[in-house]
Amino acid sequence: MIFGHLPAGYITSKLLFNKLEARTGFYKAFMFWGMLGAIAPDLDLIYYYTIDVYKNPHHTYPTHLPFFWLILILISILWLRLNNHSQNPAFAFIFSFNGLIHLILDTFTGSVFWLEPLSSTPFSFVSLDLEYSSWGLNYFAHWAFVLELFIIWWSIFLRLKKH
Numbered sequence: 001m002i003f004g005h006l007p008a009g010y011i012t013s014k015l016l017f018n019k020l021e022a023r024t025g026f027y028k029a030f031m032f033w034g035m036l037g038a039i040a041p042d043l044d045l046i047y048y049y050t051i052d053v054y055k056n057p058h059h060t061y062p063t064h065l066p067f068f069w070l071i072l073i074l075i076s077i078l079w080l081r082l083n084n085h086s087q088n089p090a091f092a093f094i095f096s097f098n099g100l101i102h103l104i105l106d107t108f109t110g111s112v113f114w115l116e117p118l119s120s121t122p123f124s125f126v127s128l129d130l131e132y133s134s135w136g137l138n139y140f141a142h143w144a145f146v147l148e149l150f151i152i153w154w155s156i157f158l159r160l161k162k163h
Contacts, residue, residue: 001105002139004148007155008105009038009098014158016097020090029087030094037095041069041102059106065116066103072096105151108144 013034017027041063048058062068073096079089103112111122125144132138139145 001109001144001148004105004151005038005042005102006035007152008101009035010155011151011158012038012098012101013094016094020093026087030091033091034094034098037098038102040095040099041106059111059122060113063099064103064106064112066100066112066114067116069096069100069103073100108147109139109142 010031013031016034017030020030042058044058044061044063047061048054048056052058058064073093076089076092076096080093083089106112107114107123108125111124113120114123115121126142132141
């Protein structure tokens with residue numbers, strides 16, 4: 001997924017804000033951390049393009065391993081339970097949760113190593129066979145692009161919706 005991660009982060013953050021509203025009075029900060037978490041796994045692309053120089057697929061890096069995000073979620077949940085007065089645990093939770101949502105969405109358009117470190121077998125909801133010679137045609141003609149458009153539409157709907 002290319003375009004859907006940030007809108008998905010917006011949707012998740014917007015929907016979960018009400019659940020954690022008593023915890024955090026800073027809506028803009030909550031949304032910032034949630035949306036940053038939604039794109040955080042792809043920050044490894046900086047390393048991929050500059051240092052690794054295409055040697056390893058970026059979905060093999062720690063930021064694209066579900067185990068990494070599950071540990072962060074567990075830590076943030078513990079922090080939420082132990083600290084009733086600060087909004088920082090809520091920020092950590094939404095950041096981590098949206099990082100995991102990112103990987104779920106990546107499973108629709110590529111491979112994710114869901115059982116790593118127990119197994120190095122990638123999993124994908126889609127066939128990664130290319131039908132066209134152009135990457136762009138393969139991407140925009142694939143059914144998963146409709147899912148991405150739906151996520152974008154839903155985020156716009158939530159943004160424009162009156163309470």
